[in-house]
Amino acid sequence: MNPDILIVHGPQVPETPLVLDSPHSGHRFPADFAAAADTWALRDGEDCFVDTLYMPATERGVPLLAAQFPRTYLDPNRHAADIDLALLQDGHWPDAHVPSGKERLGKSLIWRLVGEGQAIYDRKLSVDEVRARVRRYHQPYHAALRGLIDAAHAAFGVSVHLNCHSMNAVSGAIGVAGPGVAHADIVLGDRDGSTCDPALTTFVRDLLAGRGYSVKVNDPFKGVELVRAYSDPAAGRHSLQIEVNKRLYMDEVTREPHGGFAQLQADLMDLVDALRGRYMPAGGSHG
Numbered sequence: 001m002n003p004d005i006l007i008v009h010g011p012q013v014p015e016t017p018l019v020l021d022s023p024h025s026g027h028r029f030p031a032d033f034a035a036a037a038d039t040w041a042l043r044d045g046e047d048c049f050v051d052t053l054y055m056p057a058t059e060r061g062v063p064l065l066a067a068q069f070p071r072t073y074l075d076p077n078r079h080a081a082d083i084d085l086a087l088l089q090d091g092h093w094p095d096a097h098v099p100s101g102k103e104r105l106g107k108s109l110i111w112r113l114v115g116e117g118q119a120i121y122d123r124k125l126s127v128d129e130v131r132a133r134v135r136r137y138h139q140p141y142h143a144a145l146r147g148l149i150d151a152a153h154a155a156f157g158v159s160v161h162l163n164c165h166s167m168n169a170v171s172g173a174i175g176v177a178g179p180g181v182a183h184a185d186i187v188l189g190d191r192d193g194s195t196c197d198p199a200l201t202t203f204v205r206d207l208l209a210g211r212g213y214s215v216k217v218n219d220p221f222k223g224v225e226l227v228r229a230y231s232d233p234a235a236g237r238h239s240l241q242i243e244v245n246k247r248l249y250m251d252e253v254t255r256e257p258h259g260g261f262a263q264l265q266a267d268l269m270d271l272v273d274a275l276r277g278r279y280m281p282a283g284g285s286h287g
């Protein structure tokens, strides 16, 4: 594994049914990015500190897969063929094409826009450049996640994948919900009940609501590719997206953590402990 691309923190083999991943907290900028927007602007798309927020889970036998590259370079939470044709040199993509509609927001596999609609590039990308990003970044990230989920499921007969994100306090001009919408403290996404047992979503919602957080489900974020790709609730493979509001743990202007970080982290670790208690088979090993 190339540590400039991804890191699996904690146990390399799951010691409980839980697997965590943080696809959007990376900020190692690849040398061939060649973006026109500056680094500060490009980091607007980042789920800042989400890997750090969940790191104590790794002391509980739970692996945490963390992308190291920025989401604006390539978004692993997209299908590999979700190509925005407006980015390409001649507007033509010769391989399989699975557009998600995110190109309207400039947020397909390779983002075109960031922040309030600023163009990321002042150039077009070649087909080979896009293919190389998929091969070097998307494929290994997905292979690592699939491997961890498969290993948890093989060992315990059930897997619980938490896909960890954060969101701005208020949606921007190119936000999913449209501009100026204040987000709840936490938004859970199970793609309308299709990526995990609805009882899992309810369990997580009730635990977090019990801690005083406002929690919404599938509103406005339902989850995208990473909760879809390897979930199969009927077979005991559960994936749930968790978006936490940045204002709970960081200053969105300075992008530094603030005093709320520790409390949110403690509450999230209580969630991890509760899920271990709920899904760990009786008599199983403990991490």
Ligand SMILES: [Zn+2]
Pocket (backbone or CB within 6 Å): 023, 024, 047, 164, 165, 166
């Ligand atoms: Zn995210």
